[in-house]
Amino acid sequence: MEKAKIFVTHIYLGKYLEKLKDKYEVVIWPGKDIGREDLLSGVKGAVGIISLLTEKIDAEVMDAAGPQLKAIGNYAVGFDNIDVAAATKRGICVTNTPGVLTESVAELVITFTLVLFRRVVEGDRFVRAGKYKGWEPDLLLGTGVKDKVMGIVGLGRIGRWTARMARALGMRVVYHNRHRDEEFEEEYDVTYHTLDQLLEMADVVSLSVPLNLETKHLISERELKLMKPTAVLINTARGPIVDEKALIKALKEKWIAGAGLDVYEDEAQVPEELRNLSNTVLTPHTASATIEARIAMARIVVDNMADAIEDKQPSCLVNPDVWKQKID
Ligand code: GLV
Ligand code: GLV
Numbered sequence: 244m245e246k247a248k249i250f251v252t253h254i255y256l257g258k259y260l261e262k263l264k265d266k267y268e269v270v271i272w273p274g275k276d277i278g279r280e281d282l283l284s285g286v287k288g289a290v291g292i293i294s295l296l297t298e299k300i301d302a303e304v305m306d307a308a309g310p311q312l313k314a315i316g317n318y319a320v321g322f323d324n325i326d327v328a329a330a331t332k333r334g335i336c337v338t339n340t341p342g343v344l345t346e347s348v349a350e351l352v353i354t355f356t357l358v359l360f361r362r363v364v365e366g367d368r369f370v371r372a373g374k375y376k377g378w379e380p381d382l383l384l385g386t387g388v389k390d391k392v393m394g395i396v397g398l399g400r401i402g403r404w405t406a407r408m409a410r411a412l413g414m415r416v417v418y419h420n421r422h423r424d425e426e427f428e429e430e431y432d433v434t435y436h437t438l439d440q441l442l443e444m445a446d447v448v449s450l451s452v453p454l455n456l457e458t459k460h461l462i463s464e465r466e467l468k469l470m471k472p473t474a475v476l477i478n479t480a481r482g483p484i485v486d487e488k489a490l491i492k493a494l495k496e497k498w499i500a501g502a503g504l505d506v507y508e509d510e511a512q513v514p515e516e517l518r519n520l521s522n523t524v525l526t527p528h529t530a531s532a533t534i535e536a537r538i539a540m541a542r543i544v545v546d547n548m549a550d551a552i553e554d555k556q557p558s559c560l561v562n563p564d565v566w567k568q569k570i571d
Contacts, residue, residue, distance in 0.1 A: 259541035314551035338547035343539035344531035349404035355503025389413035394445025397452030442469040454481035467493040
């Protein structure tokens with residue numbers, strides 16, 4: 244019998260797919276940036292697609308694959324690149340990789356916090372430019388983080404781990420979330436506030452919500468104006484959660500003190516204005532880029548793909564409705 248095909252959109256993942264190769268014909272796109280046409284032809288006849296967050300997996304891709312398509316395994320925790328409703332309608336399982344990149348992403352939030360408050364990147368540029376001529380009492384004065392307020396927007400796994408680390412640094416922690424978690428509040432001494440209250444009181448505003456219709460431009464001009472002029476904004480979630488034009492204005496006009504950004508509104512475009520500002524620290528969507536996270540993400544994708552194809556409920560199913568349809 245011919246082996247069923249799994250199409251993988253990026254060469255990097257090839258080394259992690261041994262477990263699938265025994266049973267399936269694993270077809271790996273041999274390059275890095277698969278174009279739309281190659282994606283549409285590559286998925287043809289596949290029962291499974293392993294995709295990256297940079298690829299738009301919409302109804303057209305699903306239909307190009309064909310009616311045998313059973314699963315889409317996204318190599319990311321975020322899945323805003325996938326038309327989940329279209330998948331559910333077609334009976335296709337969509338899976339993501341939660342839980343294993345939590346610490347990696349939260350660590351970058353804390354890194355941004357410290358790097359911004361202590362002006363590490365500015366200091367590095369200063370030294371490299373040969374400007375360091377000797378100790379001065381007011382050279383590159385920053386601020387400490389102890390007793391400052393960490394404001395976490397979105398208390399999921401990443402938000403929680405960020406809260407715990409921030410508490411360990413002696414910060415006060417406030418959060419906003421769709422649901423309150425009173426047990427967590429008590430255990431870690433964190434307090435719940437409305438988004439507006441949080442923006443007004445936080446010294447660091449860190450975003451850890453998924454991108455969806457409700458969170459697009461959650462932070463725009465009005466919200467940036469509510470923030471303190473000494474506060475910084477950190478976005479390790481998804482670019483479009485922040486209105487980037489408004490953010491540039493806020494940074495230029497000093498409504499806020501700085502920003503740590505790992506994601507951008509139209510990746511991989513990073514506006515020159517953002518790059519030219521000295522009060523930004525910018526990373527190339529690498530919040531989950533630790534070896535530990537990448538390996539664990541691959542393991543989850545592989546296990547979920549195998550389960551979905553073999554009609555076992557995958558543990559990281561993002562559209563459980565699809566499973567109810569199967570059972571009904
Ligand atoms: C990274 O951005 C992810 O969603 O895993
Ligand atoms: C993502 O893993 C989150 O729940 O924050």
